[in-house]
Amino acid sequence: KKILCVIGTRPEAIKMAPVILALQNQSWAKVRVLATAQHRQMLDQVNNFFGIEPDIDLDIMRQNQALTTLTARLMLDLDDVLEAEKPDAVLVQGDTTTVMTVALACFYHRIPIGHVEAGLRTWDMQNPFPEEANRVIAGKLARWHFAPTEKARQNLLKEGVPDREIVVTGNTVIDALLMTAAKKLNIGVDVDPDKRLVLITSHRRENFGEPFCNICRALRTLSENNPTVQFLYPVHPNPNVKDVAYEFLSELPNFILCAPLDYAPFIAAMKQAYIIITDSGGVQEEAPALGKPVLVLRDETERPEAVDQGVVKLIGPHYKKIVEEVQRLLDDETAYRAMARGVSPYGDGQAAERIVKTLREYFV
Ligand code: UDP
Numbered sequence: 001k002k003i004l005c006v007i008g009t010r011p012e013a014i015k016m017a018p019v020i021l022a023l024q025n026q027s028w029a030k031v032r033v034l035a036t037a038q039h040r041q042m043l044d045q046v047n048n049f050f051g052i053e054p055d056i057d058l059d060i061m062r063q064n065q066a067l068t069t070l071t072a073r074l075m076l077d078l079d080d081v082l083e084a085e086k087p088d089a090v091l092v093q094g095d096t097t098t099v100m101t102v103a104l105a106c107f108y109h110r111i112p113i114g115h116v117e118a119g120l121r122t123w124d125m126q127n128p129f130p131e132e133a134n135r136v137i138a139g140k141l142a143r144w145h146f147a148p149t150e151k152a153r154q155n156l157l158k159e160g161v162p163d164r165e166i167v168v169t170g171n172t173v174i175d176a177l178l179m180t181a182a183k184k185l186n187i188g189v190d191v192d193p194d195k196r197l198v199l200i201t202s203h204r205r206e207n208f209g210e211p212f213c214n215i216c217r218a219l220r221t222l223s224e225n226n227p228t229v230q231f232l233y234p235v236h237p238n239p240n241v242k243d244v245a246y247e248f249l250s251e252l253p254n255f256i257l258c259a260p261l262d263y264a265p266f267i268a269a270m271k272q273a274y275i276i277i278t279d280s281g282g283v284q285e286e287a288p289a290l291g292k293p294v295l296v297l298r299d300e301t302e303r304p305e306a307v308d309q310g311v312v313k314l315i316g317p318h319y320k321k322i323v324e325e326v327q328r329l330l331d332d333e334t335a336y337r338a339m340a341r342g343v344s345p346y347g348d349g350q351a352a353e354r355i356v357k358t359l360r361e362y363f364v
Pocket of ligand 1: 010011014173201234259260261262263264266267279280281282283286
């Protein structure tokens with residue numbers, strides 16, 4: 001059976017890699033990898049790391065491309081790909097425009113879709129934009145829903161998805177993390193191993209503009225107030241992020257701004273970090289498994305499990321709250337210990353195996 005695995009952005013490449021690798025070991029499956037390359041360099045470095053080479057590469061990324069244009073161009077290309085490939089099933093991961101568009105194209109071509117990381121919901125279509133709508137649409141069209149948690153399964157049931165179409169697998173991000181964290185890793189950036197490290201990632205579209213300025217102002221204050229702490233922020237290349245971050249945060253002696261780290265060095269940075277501040281979904285899943293407290297620069301999350309367990313805290317893109325909460329974790333050992341417990345509600349590293357098993361039982 002021909003299984004086409006689709007990847008568009010860095011997190012999709014990371015979270016699909018364990019599935020692709022597991023399928024490649026199956027005698028009944030012929031795996032094909034389609035990269036839409038909604039993101040270019042960041043996708044390529046992840047594929048290189050996992051030894052995955054896309055069979056088809058649509059190279060769809062253009063500077064400042066509107067989401068509508070991206071969708072339309074992708075849709076046209078997908079017609080040709082699906083006609084030529086005629087896959088028996090297509091796997092997509094997550095909530096990007098790639099996922100939504102591929103799901104719709106496969107639906108029109110009557111090809112069954114497996115949705116990896118299914119059932120995450122904020123129940124607010126505008127938030128996060130456009131991810132919530134992307135995953136809801138993909139979820140409506142999918143044949144297999146690979147839910148990372150029981151909570152995600154409940155969300156799908158609430159939307160009327162039949163129970164028999166849902167499999168709780170854990171999140172493949174933990175499979176990838178465990179495969180990687182076991183290796184000897186190097187951050188590759190000059191950080192002092194004897195100083196506490198605050199690691200930051202922030203590039204969510206919903207925070208662009210004033211919220212992102214507030215985040216940068218708060219980081220600046222924290223860096224000025226804590227000269228013995230190091231701050232490391234690998235900055236996303238999007239100009240909405242990069243220009244503002246460099247305006248506010250360059251020239252601080254204890255603040256390192258750098259290009260996005262490759263995946264393995266980023267895992268090394270997470271392992272080294274004392275606190276992680278992020279608006280990323282994947283980092284919210286990875287960091288608790290490494291025992292690192294996470295402060296999330298959003299007011300809500302579709303990943304509430306770690307928040308409920310007290311190892312992730314929502315602090316929004318609010319200046320005062322960010323300064324207070326980070327300072328508290330730096331100063332209050334008890335509060336810190338309570339959040340650094342090594343709780344991992346998102347998986348046990350076997351998610352890809354469960355996905356493959358489901359497909360094997362269907363096809364073989
Ligand atoms: N990541 C990385 N380099 C970085 C920052 C993050 O490789 O400089 C990885 C991280 O380990 C996680 C993923 O990228 O697995 C998260 O991607 P992103 O924040 O872009 O997307 P989201 O998780 O919000 O979908």
